Amino acid sequence: MQSRTPAARTGRPRSAAADAAILAATRAALVELGWSKLTLGDVATRAGVAKTTLYRRWAGKNELVVDAVAVLFDELRLPDSGSLADDIEGVVLQFATILARPEARSGLMAVVAESTRDDALRERIRVSIVDRQKRLVLEGRSRAQARGELPQESDPSSASRTADLIFDVVAGAVVHRTLVSGEAVDTEWARRLARVLLSGLGSTV
Incomplete structure (x- = not known):
């Protein structure tokens, strides 16, 4: 009986380096702007990633801030x-x-x-x-x-x-x-x- 190979995963794997850059950018934005003025667009720019990258990882600003803290x-x-x-x-x-x-x-x-x-x-x-x-x-x-x-x-x-x-x-x-x-x-x-x-x-x- 032929062994079955595991199905290939779909989608691009998460980058630990990108995650770290995003969380660091979030903390920097918190220092400079505070929570109320922080936006995912600003964080994306600081981290050098597309805004869609953030939305694939976090549902919104609150979840991102929790992980950054x-x-x-x-x-x-x-x-x-x-x-x-x-x-x-x-x-x-x-x-x-x-x-x-x-x-x-x-x-x-x-x-x-x-x-x-x-x-x-x-x-x-x-x-x-x-x-x-x-x-x-x-x-x-x-x-x-x-x-x-x-x-x-x-x-x-x-x-x-x-x-x-x-x-x-x-x-x-x-x-x-x-x-x-x-x-x-x-x-x-x-x-x-x-x-x-x-x-x-x-x-x-």
Whole structure:
């Protein structure tokens, strides 16, 4: 029996270089123009691609901005400082630094506001930003458990809910302080937040 060869894919494959150029151009436009004046035509010109290239990849401006901002949060790294308190403090300070960038501040606030009436956009924010950054919580908790700072959790569903709550507390506090209250996130504030969080987790440190 003759083996069947896989059917050839139709259409031109996406270019990672083009995607990166488009997202970089989007962030540059956010800095110079802000969300309200940003257009896909301007982004296409800056990236050196046809406007149709953007529409093949993104449904509209909101989705494009979400993906452009998501790249910034992918820069977050969990410090391996030897203590959970210091790890939390380090991530909080990194997060606040990213939020202070004009492209992150204007882009994130705009798409979050738009998502209040767009369920698909809210889901894109969750998948592209929130879910991707929950890795930091899982990594930090695993290290802390290995060091004996946090108890092991035998129930996977409970552990998952705890991870979600930790992320919500940290992200919510930092976003509110930087983007809503307009207050600085300095070392002392980050340290206090870490202490509050650890007391709730029942840390032994």
